Amino acid sequence: MVFQYYRQFRSWALGIAMLGALTQVQAQTGGSSASYRIGAGDEIRISVYGQPELTAETQVSADGMVMVPLLGNLPIAGSTSAAAALVAGRYEQGNVLKNAQVNLLVTKYRSQVVAILGKVNSPGKLVLEGPTSLTQALAWAGGIAANGSERLVLMRTAPDGRQERTEYDLQQLLNQEAEPLPTVWLRNGDTLYVPNAGRFYLNGEVHSPGMYSLDRPLNVRQALSAGGGPTARASESSVKVFRQQAGGSVQELRAKPDDRVLDGDVLVVKESLF
Structure with missing residues (x-):
């Protein structure tokens, strides 16, 4: 239930932020030709x-x-x-x-085009009518779909012809007051890709065990909160993470509250012995 409310709030909050970015896009189209x-x-x-x-x-x-x-x-x-x-x-x-x-x-305007693909509400090609940032382009595409990740992938052709891949965290891009970052401006030929959200699993002494969407960076504490938090019988100091390795083997790790949760992780909260 808590996670469902979070998903609803995330969609609402991102919608407000994307609306602000879209307003900036629309405002630019009338007077941006000088820098185009x-x-x-x-x-x-x-x-x-x-x-x-x-x-x-x-x-x-x-x-x-x-x-x-x-x-x-x-x-x-x-x-x-x-x-x-x-x-x-x-x-x-x-x-x-x-x-x-x-x-x-x-x-x-017909010459400067970027592609917006993946889990967005309206994928397609955006014609740049002036300086356009990554978040503004995402707003043009209707924002991230319900099953999309907030981890954004930008593909760009380098001057030597190589393909450069850069990942961005949408929350960090939108939260400029807390953590100012340089604006990511798009260029002709760029491809913005929104991948599927990852998954993690909760088991043991949590209120709502099950599978959850990993659509943004989470640590162990935040992941447990998605499942309603530990039960009264839980030992919060005894959380195990089972993580599949590249070769197929599963590694068991003792988790700390601030450890990063990865796609496919299984978090198991042990019962307290006292």
């Missing part, structure tokens, strides 16, 4: 102050080029501010305009 890096497939609008005839709406080609009035094809892949400065510079260098003031706006 233009890529192939994006649609843009180029305008020149005082020169309405030079306004153009075009799409970035696969090689990062766009057709600019009076200048022809120009390579503008990169930041919007740098692209606007490039166009203005070319107008001035070609003696077409003096003191050209160019504005460049992304009208459709």
Whole structure:
């Protein structure tokens, strides 16, 4: 029963946190183009102050080029501010305009995409319309599903082509006041994966023996609380952990309250002799 209430509270609390992150995502989409890096497939609008005839709406080609009035094809892949400065510079260098003031706006974002997979409520591909953090992307995907883990896996391609795998604890990312961490910003080509929640088992002198979801980092004390805590007959100083090893053998360990519980662990609370 206690664990059921925890699950309900977890869903409610994470929902509130994810709603806050989603609000930040929505707030960014209107004014983030200045820091956005233009890529192939994006649609843009180029305008020149005082020169309405030079306004153009075009799409970035696969090689990062766009057709600019009076200048022809120009390579503008990169930041919007740098692209606007490039166009203005070319107008001035070609003696077409003096003191050209160019504005460049992304009208459709299509080039920067991340995949959100695994145990989320709405998996899919997210088009980045500006700086987007890991928690904001998770909010876009509807948050973690009921059988998902709060251990998040980010897959990213390194400059040398290798796949880098990094794990994050969602609670730590959301609880910035207690433990400030650098914001995890997503990049084009990233994959965010939410695995299945693990399992652990309680047996012996606990109020509710059985199997429980290991959807967040737990120590032995917290795991026992999930089962309603030890009974009056329990010896809290005599908790055993049975843990399967890589070769298939089972190791018996004497557990301490702050020891980490791993996926598949069986916790047995012995009866007190007195």
